[in-house]
Structures are given as structure tokens and as C-alpha cells.
Amino acid sequence: MKNLNEDLKTGNIKQAYLLYGEEAYLKKQYRDRLTKAVLPEGDTVNYAHYEGKGINVPEIIDLAETMPFFAEKRLIVIEDSGLFKNADAKFADYIKSMPETVCFVFVESEVDKRSKMYKAVKDTGRVVELGRQDEKTLLLWLAGNIKREGRQIKQSTAEYMLSRTGTDMENLEREMEKLFSYTLGRNEITVADIDAICTTQITNKIFDMIEAVATRQQRKALDYYYDLLALKEPPMRILYLLARQFRLLLQVKDLMNQGADKSTIAKKAGLHPFVAGKYMQQSRSFTMRELKGIMEEAADTEEAVKTGRLSDTMSVELFIVKYSAPKK
Secondary structure (H helix, E strand, O other), X not given: OHHHHHHHHHOOOOOEEEEEOOOHHHHHHHHHHHHHHHOOOOOOOOEEEEEOOOOOHHHHHHHHHOOOOOOOOEEEEEEOOOOOXXXXXXXXXXXXXXXXXXXXXXXXXXXXXXXXXXXXXXXXXEEEEOOOOOHHHHHHHHHHHHHHOOOEEOHHHHHXXXXXXXXXXXXXXXHHHHHHHXXXXXXXXXXXXXXXXXXXXXXXXXXXXXXXXXXXXXXXXXXXXXXXXXXXXXXXXXXXXXXXXXXXXXXXXXXXXXXXXXXXXXXXXXXXXXXXXXXXXXXXXXXXXXXXXXXXXXXXXXXXXXXXXXXXXHHHHHHHHHHHOOOO
């Protein structure tokens, strides 16, 4: 990302860029910044956009060979094409020898680093992975956005916001816009503001429910369950999410027992480092045996519903009651 920012700062734009990774917000931001850097604002004649699998590669090559109209370059943006997983050899060869009058920006979620397209763009231009950002980066980004609006937020409050709304930057941006409107006329954004206006992700409610189960706060765990039912979440989806969270806790605890650090655990479990830290802390409330037992119970509960022995609402309630009951 540092090299990409340097390209944008100096205006030394490469002929091809591949932006890939999980963070959709950053991919869109850099796609738009590259577009502005290559073409004058409002130039739609020399801009082309393709999206989705099955795009016509010969058509794109023909367009790339066409001289730009009263401009130095023609920009072609291609998104979610799958070309970097199922490589087109002809396109990869073309990337290596394309004229200086064209610039390609590829935006993908997944890539195969062994593919010919990946290697061609890497050799010709720049490949940039835009993954989930760590807690420190997100806190700085939040603080910067809030400061630009002439507002203030304590670090502890910003950390609380991340814990409630998740770490997806697009979602965080939406939640900030809601906060700016809600706190109009006031300087500081508070925890109370976040509780009042921000949308808590369903997975965070599930996480809180598991926390209540771990600390044997049965009433609190059931209240979370009833809240989710009130939000029209189907009981079996709640059970699925509970089972998934416990499965992650089991995986995290197993990795911790092997001596893995937070960074390694985050990578192997597919978690954001900030979230991985929370899972590590929560997993300490359970033994491996308890977590395996809970997973087995979740499977038995699902079977009881499918065979008609229990209603879906009652079965999940009994599951929560069993594991949140005070230890004897």
C-alpha cells in the first residue's frame, strides 16, 4: 500500500494495477483515486468499466489498442472477473506488451499468485493486497474521519465502537455518518451515542451471548436470545451462528495450546487480529472438553428439531439454559 500511495503522490502511475483482498472499502477508494490520477475529471470517453466473469477479452484488447481521444491514456477498469484464478494466457501475454497509451486497473477479491495474469501484472505494474486492517490502523482512521468533521472521540469510545459495529470499513463509514447526524451541534461522540444510533452486528450479539454463557449469566444470555428473536432472526440460524462461534473458540483455543500468537491465530482462523484477541480472551473461559461437548450438543439440538422432537425456539432456549446454568 505504501508504494501505491507513493505512485499517487508523485503521479508516476504504472500501466497496470491489481487491487485485491477482503477490504472492499479500500479497494473502491484506491480504484477511484487511480481513476482520478489517470483521467481528467469528467472524461468518460477514455474510460471503460467491465465487471463479472465471462468478459470478452478480445474486445478489451481491441479497446486497449485504440488510441485515447485527446488524452494521454485510456483507462480500463475490470472488477471481479475471476481472471486471476482462471488465467487467460492471451490476456496475460498482452499485458506484458501493451502500449503505453493504456492503463489497466483490476479489482478482485481472490487471486491465485501462481496465475499468468498475476505474474504479468506484477512484472508490468503493481500488485496491492488490501486486507482487513488491524485495530491500530482502524482507530487512527476513525479518529481522522471524526476530526475532519470537527468532532472528538476518546480512544476508549472508538474501541467500543469497533467492538459493537465490527471492523468492516464500509460499515464503519456508514455508522460514522449516522453518528455525525445524530450528534449534530455537539462536539464529542460518546458511548451513549454509539448505543443509541449504531447498528450492532448480529455476530456481535452472538458473541455477547456466548460471553454471558461463559460467565454463567443465564438471564443475560436468554435476554440476548429473545432480542434476536424480536429482530426476526430464525432460531436455527441463531443456533448455527452459536455453533460457528463455539467452533472458532475451539480452533482458537487449540492454536493457543500449541503456543501460537495472536497474529498466527488470526491468519489460521481467518479472523481480524482485533477480533482474534477477543476470541483468545473468551476461549480462556472454556476447556477443550467443554467446547467439544458444546459442539456435539449443538449437532444433537439441530437433529432434535429436524426430527420433530423439539420446536426450534424451545430447542435453542434449552441449549442456552444448559450451558449458562451456574456450575455446581
